[in-house]
Amino acid sequence: MSVLTPARTSGRTVSAQENFSAWANRHRKWLFAAPAMIFVGVLIIFPLAWTLYLSLTDSQGSVRAASDFVGFENYATVLTDTERFWPAVGRTLSFTLVALGCEIILGMGIALLLWRPFRGEKWVRVAILLPLVATPVAVGMMWRLIFDPNIGFANQLLGLVGIPPQPWLSGQDSALPTTIFMDVWQWTPMVVLILLAGLTALSDEPDEAARMDGANAFQRFFYVTLPLMMPTVIAAILLRGIDALKTFDILYATKGKGGGSFHEVETLNVYAYGLSFDYNQYGLSSAVLILFFMIIIGSMWLLTMRKKAVSK
């Protein structure tokens, strides 16, 4: 019993094994890809298809309750909603564009400063990366305390230099800019990281050649370094841009459901969350999410096209 000799136990087993082996060998590209395909199918395609289906029904209250197929009614409702939907689209876009713009410009500046080796370089890099590793909800809570209009640190600091207290997160007009500031604080380091990698990979020769030709630092950056960096910059915009569009955590942590009493920081993500978790209107919420998904895919496609054009 203890010595197993497979070849002798049963000829049929061996041949079955060989059959399977041969089959596996023939289909190995599928076999190896199977785990990833199952993963994508179960966790991405199925939820997406289900959301699409829900968006065409009047599902509400409970997703298990009976619901009717209503065609594109939800989309019509959403697209004509000037009270919540369109302002949310506007806020999503302005949040993303302003935050992204600041992050790319600041990120480039910091990356250029860190590019050349200097004493204490490692420490500075670690310090700069700290916001990146903090949990967004914790970051939200921290800034919420700092920006509290009555007992917050920010207003006390302003008081020291004689500036009157500001409403920050609680102001109707200042809430969105304040959350943008928080986003910039947290995510600029990631942009720095990406751009720094791009800078380090650049060859020194074009820069040296330009220097020999008498170009000043300004000219060398705008006419040599930046064009060479363009693919990296676009990659950073792509990565960070999608992330910024999808921002939810800091908005929810600082302003809660509905993005504040006047919906002042209600982006599409926050709106869709409120529709499904607060209002239990799953059909409507799904329609918002599908539209949001299309906005993200659309902007991604535009950027990828641009990247291809630049790479050529």
Added chain:
Amino acid sequence: MKRRSVMKYAAVAAALSLGLTACGGGSSESKGSDTVRVTLANHVWSEGIKAAIPEFEKSSGLKVELTQLGEDQLSDQYNVKLNAGSDEIDVMMYRPLQEGKAFARNGYLADLTSKVAEDAEWDWKDYQDGPVQASTYEDKVTGVPIITEREVLYYRKDLLKAAGLDVPKTMEELEAAAKKISSADTAGFVARTGKSAAVTQFSSFLYSFGGDFMDESGKSAVGTEEAKKAYAFYGGLIKNYGPKNVSTDMSWPEAMAIFTQGKAAFYTEADSLYKNATDPAKSKVADTVGFAPLPAGPAGSKPYNIPSWGLAVNEASANQDNAWKFIKWATSKERTFAAQKAGVPGPRASVWADPAGTATYPKDLAAAIAVSAENGVGHDRPQVLTVGKAREIVGGPIVASITGADAAAAADTANTAFQKFLDDEK
């Protein structure tokens, strides 16, 4: 050799994909498991129960698996799990007035009608009327209330004394006192300001001014003259005598912080939160805080008197009998009494009838609670299915009034929107 390595990889790939599906499956318990899975909110009540659970495990021979979450996370968790028909929750702590109606209609809550009537010693009849009604849906008992609360007036004894004022008995006196005390660094009055969060605390003002969210025929009543006056009064108090730069997002933690930091003279809030103001570790005004019944408006003093939390059994649970055993233990007279002594106002009449039940409460608070329990109203928010949305609608005029906009116009807008909401919900 080549073939064998292909086999090896295939085996690894298969194992991985199996692993993935196994992760998704979760562990499902067999019928009548010895483990009761209990989901609770972060609350003083839960802390007391948590400490006593070993006692229950010993006497019943069951094992309790406890999950504790913040209020919003708890709601989200229920929305996801109960929606999916999950049997992973046996006992759930829920808010009868916020989600009870919707949960019951969706069939998430098991029918406990026969169970509550079973045991005379446990005594369902001992429960106060309001809380029982709020835990009943279409004549079926769907939950057992565990915590009740009423709105009371928190005030600063020292500030009143310095200003030579008595404790306000009417809304007019409250306004006059807030006006007199209000200064650059001390607000006369503070309360919740968030559109949705403020609705429950505003409700007592609304009732005391003679209004309600809906009239008897179920139509919107937030546009009535009484409601308009109440909106203007509540918002006006905060706008005129509230903290400078007041945020319009405040729920109780923010408003309570302003009061306990010593920056406000009056504060209207649920009595069940009183420990936050009287505990010296949390409050700078622990020694000087006083409590009084809600001041009377034109229609008298009509605070809400509601069950804020209850326990229910998940309809999809395969372990309902053991879940009920846990609830019966957690809501027994002894446990309710213990919670009451720890500062959690209970829903049983017996704990209030017994002088020992209020012995640990500040005397003026116990007196205020007794008054409120008598003339209280049984709801503190619109009684509809989608409470979240309704609160945002009827809360709009509160915020408008706080920011100095026309409260009456905002109330008219809200009235139209709320009537449409009610029509849609039918």
